[in-house]
Amino acid sequence: MVLSRLFGKKDPFSKLQKAYNEKRWADCLRLGEQVDLSNLDKTQAAEASGMLDRAGDALCRLNTDEGAACLRTGDLQKAREHFELAQKQARSEEMRHKVEGLLAGADWDEEPQPAAAAGGCAGGSCGTHAGEAVEQGEPQELDEDSHLELILSSYPAELIERYLEKSAVFRQAFLAAHDGRDQESLDGFDQVDEAERDELYFYERGLVRDRLGDFPGANRDLKKARSLSENHGQALVSLIALHWRNGEHDEVETLAHQGIESGIAAGFCLGRMAALRLSQERLEEALEFGRRAMSQGAVDLETTLVTAAALEKSGRLDEAENVLASISTGGCGGGRQVSPYLAEFWLRHGRNMDKAIDAFNQAARTEPGNPRWIFRVGEAYLAKGWKKEGRTLLERALLQPSLDPQLAAQGKKYLSDD
Known part of the structure; x- marks a missing residue:
């Protein structure tokens, strides 16, 4: 002391x-x-x-x-x-696409079964107990078998036993991938026997190659995984995400329609089609795909935002506001807060500015590494006529390298116009 x-x-x-x-x-x-x-x-x-x-x-x-x-x-x-x-x-x-796939793939209408009490959420949003859960659940404190089982708990139940039966070489490469040691993981996967190279192998190696920036290799591996098992929903989700990032929208559409027709990751595929149609300004089709996705329980954030954007661009502002208001922000502790995405809508249309500022400030506290929300506070301050305070926050946001380039350009325009 x-x-x-x-x-x-x-x-x-x-x-x-x-x-x-x-x-x-x-x-x-x-x-x-x-x-x-x-x-x-x-x-x-x-x-x-x-x-x-x-x-x-x-x-x-x-x-x-x-x-x-x-x-x-x-x-x-x-x-x-x-x-x-x-x-x-x-x-x-x-990770964003992984969560979207999990949300889209779950049967949320299924009648819940009696369950043991669940622990607190991992992260700082659920109070002290949540913080303890993170410390107790850190993978580096677990032995190899427990670490493997923890990772596999987010995988489809029908695949878990197959992963557990994999060779030691495969398991080491798999664990390295999930620890962020991608080159080590790729080297390990190259040592796996040919006889063991099934759809699980090509799926996992495809993800590693994607993270290492090897688009052709990732594409080959993920397609191989699908050819060996057409029901591998996560391989389809990953392929669509891969081609979306690469700007290959025709391939995205082909793959998405395959998923919709087969019922494999259909909610995710409908959401991707909604996003694609929105980017093409085909608003009615975007809205139709978005609503179909949401009706299937595919309540991932991006699909919700795409559906709201299609409504907003069509001039159906009250409907867009209602969709954005459906975004859950309460966390595990109960009590709803205003979503920052709803607050952005209010900012665009000059509504509820004080509530919008509160929502942006809360988002900035929740996501301290994301300068988007500080930028939005500054933007809202300018809209309210608080120019000095607004400029200060915009300048602060512009100094952060992770600020979205479109926001950075808009911020520079704000500052040059004053």
Whole structure:
């Protein structure tokens, strides 16, 4: 205590580094709230942003695992809470699409079965108990078998036993992939015997190749996985996401229609078709696909936003507002908060500005590594005529390298117009 008073406490960036190195993901996000990226040099700002992104994805994985476990015990409400929290925590496109696939693939209309009490959600949104759950559930504290079973808890039940029966070489490559050691994982998969190279092998190796930026290799592997098992829904989801990122919309449409017609990941495929039609300004078709997806229980965030955007662009503002108001933000503790996406709608149309600012500030606290919400607060301040405060926040957001390029361009325009 005396030394800490003499020499001072560690700065927030150093604390963030320490929490990250110790894999205390919830602490990372909490400490991220204390780190002002605009006060760091570019190297530190990029490092901090990367640490927060990886911490968010790690918490997302924990909540998808816990949600999948709740699904298997029949606790649909808890499962949905975990998946929705995971959706908020996801930073990478891979994790976002994984959660969307889980939400789209679950039967939310099924009659819930009696279930054991579920633990708190992983992450800082559910109070002290949640923080404890993260610390107790860290994969690095588990032995290999327990770590493997934890990862597999988010996989389809019918595949888990097959993964558990895989060779030690496969298992090591699989675990390396889920620990973020992608090159080591790829090298390990190359050592797997030819006889063991089934659809599970090609699916997992395809994901690794995708993360390493090998689009042709990822495409070949994921297509091979589907050719070996047409019912592999996650391979289809990953293929669609791969081609979407690569701008190959014709291939996206072909694959999505295959999923819709076969009923494999149909909710996700309908959502992708809605997004595709929205990008083509075919609003009525986008709305039709979006509503079909949502009617199947595919309540992933992106499909909801696409459906609302189609309504908004069609001038059906009250309907768009109602769709955005359906986005859950309450978390496990109960009580609803205004979604920042609804707040963005209000900002665009000059409605409920004070509530919108409150929602943006709450989102900034929940996602400290995402400069979008600080940008929106600044934008709202300008709309209310608070130019000095608004400019300060916009300048702060523009200094952060992870700000969306379109928002960055808009922010520069705001500042140049004053």
